[in-house]
Amino acid sequence: MKKFDVIIIGGGHNGLVAACVLSKNGNKVLVIEKNEKLGGLANYSEYLSNISQEVLKELNITVEKNTSDNFVSALSEDLNHTVLQINGSKNVQFLQTSASDSDQKSFINLINKYDLFARTLRSFMFKKPPRVKSGSRSDIWQLFTMGFKVRLLGKKNMRELLRVIGLNIADDLEDNIESDCLKGLISNEAVIGTNLGARSPGSILNLLYNQATNNSFFRINKFNTNSFLKSIEDICKKNNVEIQTNKKVEKINISNQSVNSVLLNTGEQIETSAIISNSDPKTTYLELVGASNLDTDFIRRTNNYRSRGTVAKVNIEFKNDIKIKNLESKYLSGKFVYAPNIKYIEHAFNANKYNKLTSNPCLEFYINKNKISANVYFIPYLKKSSHDKEQILKNIKLILDKFIEENQILSSLIETPNDIESKYNINGGHWSHGDLEIDQLLMMRPFYGSSQYSTPINGLYLCSAGTHPGGGITGINGVNAAKQLLKDKGNG
Amino acid sequence: MDNTLSFTKPLLETPFHKRTFEACYNNDWYRWAGYKIAREYSNTELEYTSMRNTAGVLDITPMHKYDIKGKDAIKFVDKLVTRDVTQIKPNQVMYIIWCNEDGNVIDDGTVFCFNTNHLRIFCAERNLNWFCDTAIGFDAEVNDVSDSIAALAFQGPLSCKILHLLNVKNIEHLKPFFFDSFDLNGSNVTISRTGFSGDLGYEIWCNPQDALNVWDSLFKFNRDYKVLPAGMNALEMVRIEAGFIQPNADFMSAEQALRPNRMRTPFELGMGWLVDLNKNYFTGKKSLINLKNKSLTKKLVGLDIQGDKPAIGSVLYDKNKKEIGIVTAGMWSPSLKSNIAFGYVDKDHMKIGSKVFAEIYHPEELEYKKIWAECLVVKKQFFNPPRRHKVPADI
Numbered sequence: 017m018k019k020f021d022v023i024i025i026g027g028g029h030n031g032l033v034a035a036c037v038l039s040k041n042g043n044k045v046l047v048i049e050k051n052e053k054l055g056g057l058a059n060y061s062e063y064l065s066n067i068s069q070e071v072l073k074e075l076n077i078t079v080e081k082n083t084s085d086n087f088v089s090a091l092s093e094d095l096n097h098t099v100l101q102i103n104g105s106k107n108v109q110f111l112q113t114s115a116s117d118s119d120q121k122s123f124i125n126l127i128n129k130y131d132l133f134a135r136t137l138r139s140f141m142f143k144k145p146p147r148v149k150s151g152s153r154s155d156i157w158q159l160f161t162m163g164f165k166v167r168l169l170g171k172k173n174m175r176e177l178l179r180v181i182g183l184n185i186a187d188d189l190e191d192n193i194e195s196d197c198l199k200g201l202i203s204n205e206a207v208i209g210t211n212l213g214a215r216s217p218g219s220i221l222n223l224l225y226n227q228a229t230n231n232s233f234f235r236i237n238k239f240n241t242n243s244f245l246k247s248i249e250d251i252c253k254k255n256n257v258e259i260q261t262n263k264k265v266e267k268i269n270i271s272n273q274s275v276n277s278v279l280l281n282t283g284e285q286i287e288t289s290a291i292i293s294n295s296d297p298k299t300t301y302l303e304l305v306g307a308s309n310l311d312t313d314f315i316r317r318t319n320n321y322r323s324r325g326t327v328a329k330v331n332i333e334f335k336n337d338i339k340i341k342n343l344e345s346k347y348l349s350g351k352f353v354y355a356p357n358i359k360y361i362e363h364a365f366n367a368n369k370y371n372k373l374t375s376n377p378c379l380e381f382y383i384n385k386n387k388i389s390a391n392v393y394f395i396p397y398l399k400k401s402s403h404d405k406e407q408i409l410k411n412i413k414l415i416l417d418k419f420i421e422e423n424q425i426l427s428s429l430i431e432t433p434n435d436i437e438s439k440y441n442i443n444g445g446h447w448s449h450g451d452l453e454i455d456q457l458l459m460m461r462p463f464y465g466s467s468q469y470s471t472p473i474n475g476l477y478l479c480s481a482g483t484h485p486g487g488g489i490t491g492i493n494g495v496n497a498a499k500q501l502l503k504d505k506g507n508g
Numbered sequence: 509m510d511n512t513l514s515f516t517k518p519l520l521e522t523p524f525h526k527r528t529f530e531a532c533y534n535n536d537w538y539r540w541a542g543y544k545i546a547r548e549y550s551n552t553e554l555e556y557t558s559m560r561n562t563a564g565v566l567d568i569t570p571m572h573k574y575d576i577k578g579k580d581a582i583k584f585v586d587k588l589v590t591r592d593v594t595q596i597k598p599n600q601v602m603y604i605i606w607c608n609e610d611g612n613v614i615d616d617g618t619v620f621c622f623n624t625n626h627l628r629i630f631c632a633e634r635n636l637n638w639f640c641d642t643a644i645g646f647d648a649e650v651n652d653v654s655d656s657i658a659a660l661a662f663q664g665p666l667s668c669k670i671l672h673l674l675n676v677k678n679i680e681h682l683k684p685f686f687f688d689s690f691d692l693n694g695s696n697v698t699i700s701r702t703g704f705s706g707d708l709g710y711e712i713w714c715n716p717q718d719a720l721n722v723w724d725s726l727f728k729f730n731r732d733y734k735v736l737p738a739g740m741n742a743l744e745m746v747r748i749e750a751g752f753i754q755p756n757a758d759f760m761s762a763e764q765a766l767r768p769n770r771m772r773t774p775f776e777l778g779m780g781w782l783v784d785l786n787k788n789y790f791t792g793k794k795s796l797i798n799l800k801n802k803s804l805t806k807k808l809v810g811l812d813i814q815g816d817k818p819a820i821g822s823v824l825y826d827k828n829k830k831e832i833g834i835v836t837a838g839m840w841s842p843s844l845k846s847n848i849a850f851g852y853v854d855k856d857h858m859k860i861g862s863k864v865f866a867e868i869y870h871p872e873e874l875e876y877k878k879i880w881a882e883c884l885v886v887k888k889q890f891f892n893p894p895r896r897h898k899v900p901a902d903i
Contacts, residue, residue: 273794307645308587311609312791316641465609472794 019287020046020258022501023278025265025304026294028056028440030479032248033494034292036075039255041502046286047257048278050264055245056294056440057447057481057489060329062382062389063237064489065230067244070142071491075251080243086236087111087350090201091419095342098197099350102236106131111347115195122192126202127233132169133177134227139165141228142492144468144500145458145484182454185219186358196357204355205234208380208393209327209447209487213365214358218453225452229488234351241489248491264441268293268304274474290475290505292497297450297462297482298323298443305473314472317463322456323482325433325445326368328395328403330412332388335424340383354379354415368394373403375411386426388416397433397444405430448487449480458484469497470504477501519544522569523658523719531737538740541570541634541654546739553842555742559705560843563664564738565726568711573657574639576627578648585619585627588642590774590796592787596621601685601700604629605774605782606638611795612762612771613779614638615755618702620687628653633755638763642791658719662726663709663746665893666733668901671699671710674725679710680900693725701901704743706750708895708902748837748848751810751889753777758808758836758850773799776852777808778888806833807858810888813847814881816840817870824851824883825865832857835866841890848890849883860885 022038024031027049039045053059063082072079086102096114103109108127110120139161146158166174180188185206189199203214206223213219227233252259267279268291277287293300301310301318310318339345340352355361355378367374374394381390392412395403409428433445442449450462459467462482469477469484479497481487520543522528531549538547545567549555558564576584585593589604596602598621605616617631629639639650662671671679676690679699687700695718703709714722727735747754755761759772773796774783785797813819819838826832838849849866857864861884868879895902 273789302645308583309789311794312588312638312642313609315644319641319644 018046020044021288022046022290022292023048023286023288024292024294024479025268025278025300026050026056026441026480027054027259027261028294028480029058029245029248029489029491030481030494030497031056031292031294032245032252033071033075033491034294034479034498035257036248036251036255037495037498038292038501039252039257045255045257046288047252047259048263048265048280049259049261050441051439052261054249054259054261055241057436057442058241058245061489062241064239064241064244065232065235065237066488066490067239068142068490068492068495071495074495075248077244077247077251079247080240082237082240084237084349086234087347088201088234088236089340089343089347089350089352090197091340091352091354091356092197093356093418095419096197097340097343098195098201099343099347100234102232102234104232108233113195113197115198119193119195119198123195123198126188126192129176130224130227131233132173133180134224136165136169136177137224137228138231141485142490142496144496145461147459147467180220181224182217183220184215184217185223186214186362188220189214189358200355200357200361201353203358203361204353204378204380207361207365208378208391210453211322211324211326211368211451212453214361216365221454222452225457225486226488229485229490236351244491265304267306268473268476270305270309270473273309273472275476290477290501292477292479292501294480294494296323296442296444296446296480297321297466297478299441300476300478300480301471302443305471305476310472314465317465321450321462321482322453323442323444323446323450325397325436325442325447326394327447328392328408328433329431329436330388330390330392330408331429332390332409332412333426333428334386334388334420335426337386338383338388338423339421340419341421348383352379352381352383354419364394368396371396371398373407376415377408377411379412379415395432397437397446402434403432405432408432447481449482450486452486457486461486469493469500522567523716524567524569524660524723526720527723528567528737532739536739540740541572543570545570546737548739548741549737552739552741552745555736555738556745556842558734558736559664559738559742559746560707561665562733563662563667563670563709563726563735564705564742565723565735566661566663566738566743568659568661569657571654571659572631572634572636572652573654574629574631574636575651575653576629576639576643576648577625577651578646579625580646580648581625581627582621584643584646584648585629586788587646587790588639589619590783590790590792592784593619594788596627598623599686599688601687601702603685603782605779607774607792607796608762608771609792609795610762610771611773611792611799612765613755613759613774613777614762616753620700633761633764635763656716658714658716658722660712660722660726661703661705661709662712663703663705663707663738664735665708665895665902666735667709669903670726670729670733670735672903673729680903682710682901683899684897692722693728695721697722704750704752705746706752706889706891706896707746707893708898744837745839745841746891748839748850749841749843749891751887751891753808753850753888754837772808775799776804776806803855804858805855806852807855808836808850808852808888809858810886810890811835811838811849811851811864811866811883812886813838813849813866813868813883815868815879816847817868817877817879817881818847819849819851819866819868819881819883822849822851822866822868824853825867826854826857827863827865829865832864844890846890847881850888851883853885857885860887
């Protein structure tokens, strides 16, 4: 039987990053991936909005950057589209809009306000989250700096942060902006990928949180995904990390509350003393570890962890090159958002609440000549049934027909949360392996008893998006989990 | 039995209600899990005396009963409780406690093994939620069957004799903590040699339709043996003598306590003998291993108190009048002719033979008499006659 120092379950980007860090420190690492292709959910987007600087520094890699202009177009049914150019996190310019001058000004002010708050959050985004009652000095120091950073905002801004952090995005928008189109544009950023509507409390927190992880308001394209994946795969190869694809881990064998070996679907059994799971927390605990090795309270929390996906990935190929009505063709390289107003988003969200398919979903898409690659929400994850994909396509077509000049669909590929679940083995098919809401953040992510990348099982660690700081493809989860493992090993 | 709740009838009636209602002269009812149960039929001391000298009949229908069925039934119970139940045999009963992840006791109860795929847990508090969450990942289905089984406790030195006179075959050979099916005056019943009195006694489980027949049978020989229905007050007396503790009276159930320092571990309750740290993983094992190596800061002990005034609700002090604990249950024991109680004491006084003091406020004709009584720390089990364990039982 083979033996490895560390086995990493899942070759997503976080798993690979963790493998890089561990192998660099002289560990014999094995990565086991269910699919042929490495990278997991990162494969869904051509570009990434933010790979954390800490990861780039730790691995000493450079990633190819996207050089095209960053346009964001909010589509409007009266064909008076709004087009923004984004340069950096704060510098937003209106290129075309029907919104009034004062509205534009308040829009910029609002974005600046959110940017200021997001920067505060960002300061503790990429660190290991502190535990409240651990008594460890580093945890206390971190809690202190977190509080201090918030206090540094000054009296007025700190009050404003504390006022809005639990609020819903619709209230804050309605206080400041009049244009429906702009409200929809910001709401889109606050609710996409979550189980929140524009009027759900916590949507502002989600917005700030995303902004902090991505370091930009509109999740603009900065890094080339393939270049990133290739460079971490290269490091793995260089450091002799063994990667086995097309194999699935069926079970983590545990003896005496410590990991012992993994059992593969091929029947192989591989011994190890440490495992990092890049699988989501629910799958890791309920399927791989098994309930019989965990306390009932813990199983309860695992079961209650909210990880219902709401976004479907849709790729459509048209016959001719796509043109948007009443929009200059130079803007086609940018991102398009169709979330016309708050009420529309709320209605789409309402259907999701009751596991129904909305006929008016929100869209966020990119155009590449004759192809569209879109994120469609809210498409709820269904536990016992599956969606009618024809119907989803029909609904999208009806929306696109309003904006796209006469064209014909050649082929389409729709991946609902259910498909994402089975393809990548993510319970619920959620983008970030679980909702980013106040009770599932920081030291509470994924839940009490499993924070700081460790688990109740000795030698088992988590590095998936289900850990702090969540999704967004930053790679930091992998680095932090690997560091935690190294630290525990050193002490042991 | 009409078991629908209404505004005018807010409490459920057990299948024995027709009889208990007739017998309950005092019309003094106690609310137990939504049911009406007699607190006192006519005289608590008399009811107590019948349980200690002949036999008493208690309606325990409101007990919660959970059926566990499936391939993993035993594995599920083994994960739930602190004792090793993997070796449980059909027809065997085990006394069990279960803890949460911090090793704090949630509740105690008994588990009956019908066969390896079918067990039943009896307990005083509601636990369905906890059991269902524990069953996640096991091939075991948990069902609340509380309403479909009527139950009587038949406790006392003559209980076996009366069952024998009722032609319950081989009842005297039923060992303590075992059960079987029997024919009782034409009704098919399950009888277990278990109980809450610390004496020879049985618990009888039957169909609600057979309830009245079973009840009437037990009183059939009352011309010679004065069997009495006993209420909750009498039960409280016998259970203190027997050393049995009760959730939410002697300790707070970990699922219900709001203040974290009010929860109690099995070691603090003197139930360490029920904790097997060498068995397979169970909820709380990790914490209990840690706790085992730590010294206790408080412990529930038995107290033998000077004088005859019950120390109910008393505060306990050391000889320097420093507060060290509280009494959770106390009584004057007519059988033992002594003043007994359960109480929490601190780490310096938990050894058997230690001396503590109780401040007893005894009401005497509208005035409190303040008594400073010396107490001896003793074992919690005050009453444990040999006949309780004897096989065959006395007929």
